[in-house]
Amino acid sequence: MSLIASLGAIEIGLIFGLVALGVFLSFRIINFPDLTVDGSFPLGGAVAAALIVAGWNPFAATAAAIVAGALSGYLTAWLNVRLRIMQLLASILVMIALYSVNLRVMGKPNIALIDEPTVFSLLEFGGLPDYLLKPLVLLAVVVAAKVLIDLFFASEVGLAMRATGGNPRMARSQGISTDRLTVWGLALSNGLVALAGALFVQSQGGADISMGLGTIVVGLAAVIIGETILPARSLVITTLACVLGAVLYRFFIALALNSDFIGLKAQDLNLVTAVLVAFALLVPTYKRKLAGLWPGVRANPTHVVKEAK
Amino acid sequence: MLRAKGLEITFNPGTPIENRVLRGLDLNIPTGQFVTVIGSNGAGKSTFLNAVSGDLAVDRGSIQIDDSDVTRRSAWQRSDLVARVFQDPMAGTCEALTIEENMALAWKRGARRSFGFSLTRKLRELFREKLSILNLGLENRLSDRMGLLSGGQRQAVSLLMASLQPSRILLLDEHTAALDPKTAAFVLELTARIVEAGKLTAMMVTHSMRQALDYGTRTVMLHEGRVILDVKGVERAGMDVPDLLHMFEKTRGEKLDDDKLLLA
Numbered sequence: 001m002s003l004i005a006s007l008g009a010i011e012i013g014l015i016f017g018l019v020a021l022g023v024f025l026s027f028r029i030i031n032f033p034d035l036t037v038d039g040s041f042p043l044g045g046a047v048a049a050a051l052i053v054a055g056w057n058p059f060a061a062t063a064a065a066i067v068a069g070a071l072s073g074y075l076t077a078w079l080n081v082r083l084r085i086m087q088l089l090a091s092i093l094v095m096i097a098l099y100s101v102n103l104r105v106m107g108k109p110n111i112a113l114i115d116e117p118t119v120f121s122l123l124e125f126g127g128l129p130d131y132l133l134k135p136l137v138l139l140a141v142v143v144a145a146k147v148l149i150d151l152f153f154a155s156e157v158g159l160a161m162r163a164t165g166g167n168p169r170m171a172r173s174q175g176i177s178t179d180r181l182t183v184w185g186l187a188l189s190n191g192l193v194a195l196a197g198a199l200f201v202q203s204q205g206g207a208d209i210s211m212g213l214g215t216i217v218v219g220l221a222a223v224i225i226g227e228t229i230l231p232a233r234s235l236v237i238t239t240l241a242c243v244l245g246a247v248l249y250r251f252f253i254a255l256a257l258n259s260d261f262i263g264l265k266a267q268d269l270n271l272v273t274a275v276l277v278a279f280a281l282l283v284p285t286y287k288r289k290l291a292g293l294w295p296g297v298r299a300n301p302t303h304v305v306k307e308a309k
Numbered sequence: 310m311l312r313a314k315g316l317e318i319t320f321n322p323g324t325p326i327e328n329r330v331l332r333g334l335d336l337n338i339p340t341g342q343f344v345t346v347i348g349s350n351g352a353g354k355s356t357f358l359n360a361v362s363g364d365l366a367v368d369r370g371s372i373q374i375d376d377s378d379v380t381r382r383s384a385w386q387r388s389d390l391v392a393r394v395f396q397d398p399m400a401g402t403c404e405a406l407t408i409e410e411n412m413a414l415a416w417k418r419g420a421r422r423s424f425g426f427s428l429t430r431k432l433r434e435l436f437r438e439k440l441s442i443l444n445l446g447l448e449n450r451l452s453d454r455m456g457l458l459s460g461g462q463r464q465a466v467s468l469l470m471a472s473l474q475p476s477r478i479l480l481l482d483e484h485t486a487a488l489d490p491k492t493a494a495f496v497l498e499l500t501a502r503i504v505e506a507g508k509l510t511a512m513m514v515t516h517s518m519r520q521a522l523d524y525g526t527r528t529v530m531l532h533e534g535r536v537i538l539d540v541k542g543v544e545r546a547g548m549d550v551p552d553l554l555h556m557f558e559k560t561r562g563e564k565l566d567d568d569k570l571l572l573a
Contacts, residue, residue: 156413156422159406163414166403173362173401175388175419233454 001258006251007131011203013250014138015196016218017243018145020226022192023219024242025149026073030185031165035091035216036076037193039098040069042212044194046102049111049207058119062198069194072098073186081179102209110208111201118202134203141199142243145192150236161185193219214270221273222246225280252276310510311338311361311478316370317534318356330356331367332534338478338512338527340375343504345521346514348531354514355396357531358482361512363387374477389419392476394467394484401467401484404456408447408466411455412436415470439469443499461492465499472503479504481513485520497524518550530557537561 001009019041026034044065051061072094079090103109120134128136152158163171164181171178193215201207226245232238256264256272264272316334321327330353338344348354359365361372363384371380374390395401402411413427413436433451440448443465447458455463464484471479481500485493501524504511515521521528528545530538530553537560540548 152424154426154428155424156417156427157424159410159414159427160417160422162406162410163403166405167400169364170395170401170403171414172364172384173388173391173393173395173418174414175385175417176414176422177385 001255004131005254005258007135009251009254010247011131011135011138012200013247014135014142014243015200015203016222016246016250017142018192018196018199019215019219020222020242020246021142021145021149021239022189022196023216024223024239025189025192026186027220028223028238029153029162029165030182030189032077032080032182032186033088033091034073034076034186034189035088036072036094036098036186036190037216037219038212038214039095039102040072040190040193040212041197041200041215042102042207042209043072043098043105044069044197045201045207045211046105046111046197046209047194048198049113049201050105050107052113052116052118052202053111058117058122058202062119062195062202065194065198066191069197070187070191072194073188073190074183076190077183077186081182098212099209102212106207106209109210110206112206113201114205119199120202138199138203141195145195146239146243149239153235157181214273217270217273217277218246218249221277221280222249224277225249228280228283231284249273249276310340310373310375311336311512312371312373313337313357313361314371314373316357316360316372317368318353318360318365319368322368330534331360331370333370334531334535336529336536338510340477340510341508342527343509343511343525344513344527344529345525346512346529346531347516347518347521352531353534354531355482356534358393358480358512358514361478362391362393362480390477391480392418392471392474392478393480393482394464394471396483396486398460398463398467398487402455402463402470404454407452407454408440408458409433409436409451411466412439412470412473415473418474418476420474439473440466443469459492461488461496464488464492464496468496468499468503472507472509475507477510479509479511481511483514483516486516500524518553522548522550522553528553532557532561 019037023037026032047065047068048061051064052058076091076094079085079093080087085093120130120137123137124133153162160171160176161181161184163174163176164178164185168178200211222245223242224245225248226241226243227238229248230237230241230244232241253269253272256262257266257269313334313336316331318331319327319329334353334357346354356365360367363379363382363386367380371378373379377390379387379390403414409428413432416432436451437448445462445465447462447466458466467484485496488496497520500513503509513525522545527541529536538556
């Protein structure tokens with residue numbers, strides 16, 4: 001695989017790192033299986049693309065995309081906590097509705113951004129080539145998002161959000177409005193995903209109505225792969241694992257699709273995804289078996305260290 | 310101070326499995342009193358506690374804590390007044406969080422939560438000090454996940470958490486029922502110590518008549534969703550389990566045949 005192709009894979013991987021952080025927040029922290037992301041990712045892309053074409057500053061357009069995404073997450077949570085619609089169903093309803101919304105926002109099935117300014121073209125400095133600049137900018141964005149989320153989790157409100165997902169009844173008895181925090185959490189999660197969508201269209205040169213397909217699978221795959229390669233009790237490490245998982249995932253996908261000798265083509269993307277996720281899910285079991293065969297190999301060293309203390 | 314007036318709760322109303330759990334329950338608990346609540350299965354003990362905490366809404370009646378009428382407030386809105394320890398050791402703490410994080414949550418019970426750090430050096434110091442009175446060595450395991458602790462340890466921490474911030478009433482819902490006898494005794498002693506030290510107003514539901522008489526300053530018995538026995542002071546001091554049974558039979562004109570109450 002060429003250097004440019006590798007950097008391209010890392011670039012998309014970093015964008016999906018934001019998706020992974022969002023999915024981690026909804027699935028793992030708030031314990032809300034939220035499929036809205038399949039709609040909020042293209043929503044972010046659609047809003048950003050449509051506004052940039054309409055002459056908005058790309059940064060303002062990206063900010064608007066985040067707000068739009070947050071609103072969609074808010075809506076999903078609202079359907080659940082206020083109207084008591086099942087979590088999964090609430091998110092599917094919003095996801096389906098967003099398909100129409102996205103078409104309305106874009107006015108047509110796709111928008112090209114080839115000649116328009118983007119956050120990347122505005123940040124161009126020192127004549128850094130595009131294939132280096134984009135991953136660097138994205139790296140900065142992802143690192144900033146990760147650090148902000150880590151700080152949030154360490155705050156009083158963030159801790160309350162973790163309790164909301166971990167033990168809602170206990171959380172309420174401690175004076176936490178679990179409904180309110182679920183709404184905020186999903187807004188934050190989908191805001192992040194929409195940011196990813198907005199950056200995706202700007203880095204890939206256009207928005208397409210079908211770009212959201214399978215976002216949730218990729219996000220979950222990233223979280224699962226991350227948790228497998230970097231199992232940890234500390235949240236700071238886990239959020240890092242999510243981002244790493246996303247980058248590795250995209251990298252392996254690119255590797256698989258670019259290696260002629262395997263014979264895989266772009267249309268095999270979803271098949272490769274499924275195999276990768278299945279593999280990641282198998283690793284912990286396999287590790288345990290290994291530990292059983294050789295007593296010296298510990299399945300989960302973090303456990304042992306903590307208990308011994 | 311707690312004032313519960315005419316509480317009524319019916320589960321599944323208008324269906325064949327309709328169950329009138331509370332049927333006009335009245336109970337006043339003055340400030341500083343430690344009340345033990347007994348009653349057979351289905352008498353409405355847990356339902357009453359859940360009504361006070363706000364986990365269950367009452368169909369009729371009113372609940373007043375100190376000067377505030379909390380009848381229409383949800384559980385989280387009452388948490389500045391009510392502290393509680395659940396029956397299930399898993400229910401009162403969050404196992405995915407560490408000991409110190411659980412305590413930090415309780416530290417802010419009923420208060421506004423900010424975007425500032427939930428844990429500071431000063432707070433950790435305070436938590437360590439509080440945990441050391443348990444004599445369980447937990448003060449050295451602040452950053453251990455709650456899930457690593459045994460049921461008894463978790464109940465002990467739950468108790469500490471409930472007493473971190475002042476409350477107007479402390480609710481203990483058979484909080485030793487899931488523990489082995491030795492651990493249960495330890496947690497009960499701890500309960501008595503904490504209630505005593507903080508001069509707390511408390512209500513403890515128990516399945517054991519023995520416990521009900523040994524702890525607290527007043528004992529009430531619930532039956533069919535109402536208070537049918539209420540003993541305190543000198544009368545209570547001289548009482549033993551058979552006396553309590555006898556009194557029940559006299560007031561109700563029926564025999565109490567719940568093995569659990571008799572044997573526990």
